Amino acid sequence: MHGADVPIRLLDLGTVAPLRSQTIYHAVGYAMTNGAPDTIMIVSPDAPYVSIGRHQDVDREVDRAVCADLGLSIIRREIGGGAVYLDGDQLFTQWIFAAERLPATVEARFTLYCDTLVQAYRALGIEAAYRPVNDIHVNGRKIGGTGAARMDRAEVVVGSLMFDFDIGTMARVLKVPSEKFRDKVHQTLSEYMTTMRRELGEAPDRQVVLDAYIAACSAALGRRIEPGTLRDDEIALAERLDERFGSLEWLEDGGGLRRAGVRIHEGVRVAEGATKARGGMIRCVAVIRDDTLDDVAFSGDFTARPADVPEGLAGTLVGCAVEENALHERVAAFYEQVRPETPGVTEHDWVTAILQATSTTVPA
Amino acid sequence: MTDVRGCNIPEDLYYWVEKHAWVRDDGSGEITVGITDVAQHLAARVVAITTKKVGKVLERGQSVATVESGKWVGPVPAPVDGEITAVNTDLAADPTLVNSDPYGAGWIVRIRPSSWDAQKDELAAGAPGVASYAAFLEAEGISCS
Numbered sequence: 001m002h003g004a005d006v007p008i009r010l011l012d013l014g015t016v017a018p019l020r021s022q023t024i025y026h027a028v029g030y031a032m033t034n035g036a037p038d039t040i041m042i043v044s045p046d047a048p049y050v051s052i053g054r055h056q057d058v059d060r061e062v063d064r065a066v067c068a069d070l071g072l073s074i075i076r077r078e079i080g081g082g083a084v085y086l087d088g089d090q091l092f093t094q095w096i097f098a099a100e101r102l103p104a105t106v107e108a109r110f111t112l113y114c115d116t117l118v119q120a121y122r123a124l125g126i127e128a129a130y131r132p133v134n135d136i137h138v139n140g141r142k143i144g145g146t147g148a149a150r151m152d153r154a155e156v157v158v159g160s161l162m163f164d165f166d167i168g169t170m171a172r173v174l175k176v177p178s179e180k181f182r183d184k185v186h187q188t189l190s191e192y193m194t195t196m197r198r199e200l201g202e203a204p205d206r207q208v209v210l211d212a213y214i215a216a217c218s219a220a221l222g223r224r225i226e227p228g229t230l231r232d233d234e235i236a237l238a239e240r241l242d243e244r245f246g247s248l249e250w251l252e253d254g255g256g257l258r259r260a261g262v263r264i265h266e267g268v269r270v271a272e273g274a275t276k277a278r279g280g281m282i283r284c285v286a287v288i289r290d291d292t293l294d295d296v297a298f299s300g301d302f303t304a305r306p307a308d309v310p311e312g313l314a315g316t317l318v319g320c321a322v323e324e325n326a327l328h329e330r331v332a333a334f335y336e337q338v339r340p341e342t343p344g345v346t347e348h349d350w351v352t353a354i355l356q357a358t359s360t361t362v363p364a
Numbered sequence: 365m366t367d368v369r370g371c372n373i374p375e376d377l378y379y380w381v382e383k384h385a386w387v388r389d390d391g392s393g394e395i396t397v398g399i400t401d402v403a404q405h406l407a408a409r410v411v412a413i414t415t416k417k418v419g420k421v422l423e424r425g426q427s428v429a430t431v432e433s434g435k436w437v438g439p440v441p442a443p444v445d446g447e448i449t450a451v452n453t454d455l456a457a458d459p460t461l462v463n464s465d466p467y468g469a470g471w472i473v474r475i476r477p478s479s480w481d482a483q484k485d486e487l488a489a490g491a492p493g494v495a496s497y498a499a500f501l502e503a504e505g506i507s508c509s
Binding site: 100109150 | 413
């Protein structure tokens, strides 16, 4: 590939303001001129904030009042994906490369990019593995997130090395349909996300992590990586983008991406559905793992005797394939064994509520 | 259909090859714009598209829409100068139309060009256009299979 023999510029920016932690890689991407070096940028925000994906509706995805209470700014990025809580415990690893020097397909770019994170984690003693398309897992738990965008002549791929993650705040800032749902998101994040601190017992030294990452990048890309500095035009563009990305107009732009649920990682999502039965409304919050019910909870204004029917029924459904006949069999077996009184609520209604929740797709 | 390295590249369209954008001129004074089969293949399943609003006046190269697939976001550049006269509202409900039918139901915007006669020559067209697209895909090592 043309220019592949030119060293990659390494920009270790340390910590910067939340807004700048987003605008700076956009600026380097849009400022890339013909012949400019590829860049790997390392940066962390000096304060926590929330970032939303390019096409997300901020009011649908994020609880703006909670963010205001917590003093968290909300910043839309030009990268895809979902809302995420970001803070100084994450080391952002941003690639800004001439498009012709990365693989042509999105999937192949993610494969290359994720592999460098995987190799860095492994060098630190963490058994990370790549899970296509853009996840990195450690024993079934996701560590970090990734995203990408085209910015004029640059292809940009971003992600992070996770020292630690504040699951509680992440669960608080998301807009969710109910507190039960929020509890389930929190619980599922705890079960299916991990960090370097969790894997190693303590967070490793930043420089050690950075050295492992740069070595992994150099090996995977087959190129030298040399420290550099931002150009004046890149800084000037970042300042202009600070204005745009900090504006209400930009925050409230977008909105085409509908996420009926919260994706925890490639194989796990939390979703909610409801059905109006003759005997009342049944709400169902479900955790779906690889097309199987990992957890389920029912609530609503229906009547059931004994009182623990919702919990008992939910318990029998854990592990069931998300498939109508299989769900019917489990519910029927429960009714046969417990013989509950659920006036106006049939076996079919429970299955409908589950399918309402599980049939929703969470694209990113 | 013209098959080029597994990609469908019809001869009756204009192309901005490097940007993987197509243009259909139906002689009405307006053109239709979309992304090619190559683009939808490179991006994979599209989950969201945001178009600029009707009435927006753009220069060639400015973005008429952004496309998101699998956490990747990319622009759809205006192939010529002009004003957006219509957007494909069906894409809001089903953005995968650009995957399943990139040259038909997956069209993205219609534009009233301000200097079509001058700018159309900057686009690849007809059999030579398909040949230049094929050469580009060959040079970049891109295929749809």
